[in-house]
Amino acid sequence: MAQQVIQLDQEKLSCSICLDLLKDPVTIPCGHSYCMDCIKNYWDENETHSCPQCREAFIPRPALVKNTMFAELVEDLKIAGLPAASSDYAYAGPGDVACDFCSGKKLKASKSCLVCMASYCEHHLQPHYNVAPLKKHKLIEATSKLQDNICPHHDEVMKIFCHTDQQCICYRCLMDEHKDHVTLLVSAERAEKQKNLAGNRHGIQYRIQNRESDVNVLKQELEAISLSADKALMESEELFKDLICLIKKKSSEVKQKIRSKQKTEQTRVKELQEKLEQEISELRRKDTELEQLSLTEDHIHFLNNFSSLSHLDKYTDLPSTYDHTLQYFQGVTTAVLQARNKIKDLLSDEWTKIIVAVNKADVLLPQEEPTTRGEFLKYSCAITVGPKTETKPFSLYGQASYGDYSENSHVQSNEVLNGPCYWEVKLTGIATVGVAKKYDSYSGSSNKCGLGSNYESWALKYSHGSYQFRHGNILTSLSGPQSSTVGVYLDRRAGILSFYSITETMNLLHRVQTSFTQPLYAGFWIYWNQGNSLELCELKETSDTKS
Template sequence: MAASGQNPFSCAVCLDTWRDPVTIPCGHNYCMHCISACWDKEDEKGVYSCPLCSEPFSPRPPLKKNTVLAELVGNMKVQIVTSVPSVVCYAEPGDVECDFCTGRKLKAEQSCLACLVSMCETHLQPHLDVPALRKHKLVKARAGLQDRVCAKHDKPLEVFCCTDQTCICMLCTMDDHKGHETTSVAAERRHKQNQVAETRSHFQQKIQQTVTTLQTLRERMANHKTMSEKTLAHSEKIFTELIQYFEGKRSEVRELISAQQKQAGLNAEEMVQELEQRSTELKKGDAELAELCHEEDHSWFLQRFHTFKNSPALKTSPIMILTVSKYFEDLSQSLSALRQTVESTCDLDMVKISAKSKNYDHWLITLYKYRLCY
């Protein structure tokens, strides 16, 4: 029994309403195309099973259309169409228009890859009822269906020329592409599907590496800030105790620390923005590849494939990692020593501090640049 809310006339394989329903020996019903496809995969084993109850059959049972179920499904569709009023949805800018509507066109619901037309809910009905039209391949409504037709012969692009890496029609194989290595678009789709999976895996690896690097950068930035604040606090304590003599010297040290902290923050912020932008681009590319993996139109898939194969997002780019300098540690040690040397050694120690600061001007942040190679 069907669960609440589930269509009782649905195929357990495609989860859609039965098309050409057949009943197999165990009593379960499927679309003829769906169960045939399942059993085609079991030809090598020579034992065929029911997708629902797993009951084995040998030899392969013959399939005949269940006319009673087919009539019930047809009546159900008619009742749905006549009893549920359709909401009029006119095509807006950017929508795919119905090719059959006259006057103000409705928004198309699906496109037929055999007829190369897009249809609204009303004009789609013949493709659901007429046996000959029910064999046509229907996909989500899309524009540019004429791109599936050969511009020279006005025939469907059903062949893929491996020599020229392009989709062609059957007539093209006898003139412009005569003697070339060819295959069906479906076969080439299966071949390219594996490459898409590899490319998507590449995207996902880059996303993970970018996220990891970004996280490391932020941790280093926080550590850098903590060390900076700690050093500043330590310097305040030292110079408070020696306030009368070291008033001028304290200002010098404060300026040194603030300058180094400001420079580090500017450099680190640029790296954060670069990595965030790269992460966004990679995620967008991965989402488009995920959508491409489920594309039903072979020609459209192959035409879009090279866009992602040579995606700019896969180009190598430098990634920089922030390394905390030992400058603050050296400064703190020097300040502790400065307190003990008192006035007699103050000028000498401040010369040392100033010299170290100059040496660290361009090395406060050590940037390791490397390229990701795959």
């Protein structure tokens, strides 16, 4: 029983600053006791003379007198041979945030206060849980970046975000150089940016999926190149046996050229594969950083890092090569077979054909997608709808009747689009533009046959300035500069379909990277209501390139 009493006294006789038994104990006017050196150092380091526990301020600075009774009790505890401290708190190590109120060896801070602009260990944090005014303070996980929340000009906490200058400011800045600017609370700006962050993560994850798909395509390309090259070698050597005496030298040259071409193509594909795998790794790292940023409770840290982390670098698009997978070296076999059946005096002519066939065994690696409107216009294509004699750009209006076009029906182009192809449409109200396979009829429920309602069509829906992408009857909201003019870029063989909002620049709204297995046609749809319209723009093709 006596030992329990001593243990209780030990806890009461510990200094709340150093968390050790009191040394030269003194009691300040509010009734709390500290080591004389601890409270002196605390007051020396602060402008106000207040109690570290209850925050009561004293003017003037109190004189400190040793508490004799507490000093005797501390000596009794030392004689009893009990541990010098009863705290289980961990001391701050390298990389840890130290408590701002511990003297001597500092404990590890568990929370930082965005009002006090200080970090606290569990012991010194207790007033924030017990004292009514302190309970209203904003506590976050301990951070060493509290100084980033302080205005460098006025030494005050920055609680305002200036939209005009895109920076955090304090209230004094608001009354001075930012007086007439558009401002709001940092918490409100954080909430808005948080919404965008989710969209950025979605974009990164979507790009990761595309890049992983591209890597798989390249792996298949490597295997197909090897199989096709090996098959060509085997068949060519069999055919050359009949002409071995005449074309032994030529056979060796063909073999060397095939192997050389195979090595060249495989090297190109491997380099692109490594680049894409590196891009995937970078995207995963960036996604992790964005996830960590989304979880931080420090608004300033969030805003200071949002722009750099949310920026997505441009990546190289990968066109599809499925139509050519098994044909890389097939022409070699054909050419050799023809050469075998030719007479000796025609051998030189047939040899030329063989070399041409080897050189045509190209892998269709990515070509850069256009970036400027001028570059896109090089691929502008003429699209007609309805009677094939009609060549002028067409228009659809929701308030009118169009003969063969029934209510809420879809319209398709007469032309098959392989690409690269580019066209623009001007949209008003609610309208949809996209591509799809050829349908005999578009009549019926839009949920069954509408653009984007199945897996054989892809569509962009425009609704009074907002955009949605639709495929497989799944709608995905898109963000981007508002424009009633939308550009569509299709390269079927490369497997690329892109939608752009056209302002002064080309603004990518959505890109599809897939394998288009069927012929595609341009598709259009407007909702049959007053004020909705869709007009195909007349584009001027460049003189050197036509779709």
